[in-house]
Amino acid sequence: MKTFRIGGVHPAENKLSAGSPIREAALPKQAVFSMFQHIGAPAKPVVKKGDVVKVGTLLGEAGGFVSAPIYSSVSGKVSKVDVALDASDTRRMAVYVDVEGDEWEESIDRSDALVRLEDRPDLDAKTIVEKIKQAGIVGMGGATFPCHVKLCPPPGEKAECVIINAVECEPYLTADHSLMLEKADEILVGVALIMKAVGVERGYIGIENNKPDAIALMQEKVKAYPRIEVVPLKVQYPQGGEKQLIDAVIARQVPAPPAIPISVGAVVQNVGTAFAIYEAVMKNKPLISRIITVTGKSVKNPSNLLARLGTPFSQLIEECGGLPADTGKIIGGGPMMGKALISLDIPMTKGSSGLLIMNEKEARRAEPEPCIRCAKCVGACPMGLEPYLLAKISSQNMWDEAEKECIVSCIECGSCAFICPSHRPLLDNIRLGKSTVMGIIRERVAKK
Numbered sequence: 438m439k440t441f442r443i444g445g446v447h448p449a450e451n452k453l454s455a456g457s458p459i460r461e462a463a464l465p466k467q468a469v470f471s472m473f474q475h476i477g478a479p480a481k482p483v484v485k486k487g488d489v490v491k492v493g494t495l496l497g498e499a500g501g502f503v504s505a506p507i508y509s510s511v512s513g514k515v516s517k518v519d520v521a522l523d524a525s526d527t528r529r530m531a532v533y534v535d536v537e538g539d540e541w542e543e544s545i546d547r548s549d550a551l552v553r554l555e556d557r558p559d560l561d562a563k564t565i566v567e568k569i570k571q572a573g574i575v576g577m578g579g580a581t582f583p584c585h586v587k588l589c590p591p592p593g594e595k596a597e598c599v600i601i602n603a604v605e606c607e608p609y610l611t612a613d614h615s616l617m618l619e620k621a622d623e624i625l626v627g628v629a630l631i632m633k634a635v636g637v638e639r640g641y642i643g644i645e646n647n648k649p650d651a652i653a654l655m656q657e658k659v660k661a662y663p664r665i666e667v668v669p670l671k672v673q674y675p676q677g678g679e680k681q682l683i684d685a686v687i688a689r690q691v692p693a694p695p696a697i698p699i700s701v702g703a704v705v706q707n708v709g710t711a712f713a714i715y716e717a718v719m720k721n722k723p724l725i726s727r728i729i730t731v732t733g734k735s736v737k738n739p740s741n742l743l744a745r746l747g748t749p750f751s752q753l754i755e756e757c758g759g760l761p762a763d764t765g766k767i768i769g770g771g772p773m774m775g776k777a778l779i780s781l782d783i784p785m786t787k788g789s790s791g792l793l794i795m796n797e798k799e800a801r802r803a804e805p806e807p808c809i810r811c812a813k814c815v816g817a818c819p820m821g822l823e824p825y826l827l828a829k830i831s832s833q834n835m836w837d838e839a840e841k842e843c844i845v846s847c848i849e850c851g852s853c854a855f856i857c858p859s860h861r862p863l864l865d866n867i868r869l870g871k872s873t874v875m876g877i878i879r880e881r882v883a884k885k
């Protein structure tokens with residue numbers, strides 16, 4: 438069975454919410470919409486205190502080409518435009534809406550009727566990309582890169598295929614899995630729309646073989662789409678990384694930065710993004726909700742919730758049985774790449790794929806011991822880096838060396854820290870080094 442060729446680890450899967458049907462979360466009393474829900478320039482608020490909004494009303498316009506607009510997921514009254522704490526532990530500009538009723542903009546088609554590509558012969562590539570841009574669609578796997586940017590290859594680059602990331606290799610998370618089981622038809626229309634947008638004849642959907650029900654269903658449904666192929670993949674973390682997925686599915690390796698997936702002809706989108714694209718283009722629905730997995734070994738009812746953006750995490754945890762008494766740490770995302778949250782008042786955003794509640798035992802970090810030079814971290818690194826060295830030079834502020842050793846190629850997957858028998862804080866040090874070196878590179882480019 439196919440997989441990527443360099444590195445990789447096998448953390449315990451702990452997919453506690455697998456098979457749990459998607460449940461709609463209750464409306465919050467107040468929804469808070471960060472203007473920083475994507476990579477790139479923040480959105481600019483276009484509403485003020487006292488404004489009345491509906492589900493689907495524009496709250497913030499895109500702040501540039503690499504940006505995305507923000508829409509209200511609730512109806513009610515804007516109570517303030519002010520800073521709010523987000524999942525990156527930063528206070529940033531946000532729009533607060535006090536919820537009243539559930540009134541939607543009339544332009545949104547709320548019916549369940551499937552709209553196929555052949556039902557909309559009027560849709561050309563330009564129109565599809567524009568609708569995706571206007572709807573504020575971003576990468577839903579957690580990267581939150583504005584989707585329309587990826588669908589507009591830079592001059593000189595040409596897309597040859599679309600690869601859908603339905604791997605969900607992070608332990609515990611099952612949001613994409615549940616979406617495939619319940620929205621397969623809509624996802625396939627979304628994939629066909631992406632293929633039309635970038636003008637390619639081949640589409641692949643990569644799914645790890647720990648989701649046999651999703652593979653079987655998608656293989657059945659894909660029979661109506663001769664240009665799309667479902668590719669079952671061997672379970673291996675971090676197969677959801679773009680470069681790893683491209684290698685696994687079409688056996689092409691993306692060179693080091695500045696090369697990007699399109700450099701080898703691939704456009705990669707998450708399966709949740711394909712669904713959001715279907716809703717944006719065929720239903721005129723901006724990105725206002727998503728599936729989030731709320732899970733953990735002590736959580737009473739691990740679930741896949743369909744929740745409106747802006748809902749506080751505390752409410753989502755309540756809906757799954759409340760915060761367990763033995764909670765040690767709460768992670769936004771999965772255990773490998775997620776980040777610890779310092780507050781439960783943080784609102785859900787476009788990139789919120791999971792909430793993992795670790796118990797005290799799991800949350801305890803082992804004391805780091807000296808490096809024993811076993812090279813296990815090197816063998817596990819999917820980017821072919823030397824993590825022990827990157828961590829060491831980062832901790833010694835040796836930024837020139839860190840750049841030479843390609844620290845910016847690190848995808849922050851955490852495989853090195855996971856495998857290290859000495860419990861070295863490799864990822865913490867490398868993350869710090871990477872962001873510092875990227876800042877130095879940005880400054881250098883700006884001066885030129």
Ligand code: SF4
Nearest residue numbers: 818847848850851853
């Ligand atoms: S976190 Fe970075 S250095 Fe560590 S294994 Fe992943 S890519 Fe390699």
Ligand code: SF4
Nearest residue numbers: 808809811812814857
């Ligand atoms: S895995 Fe840990 S102990 Fe082994 S070489 Fe890497 S940093 Fe050192």
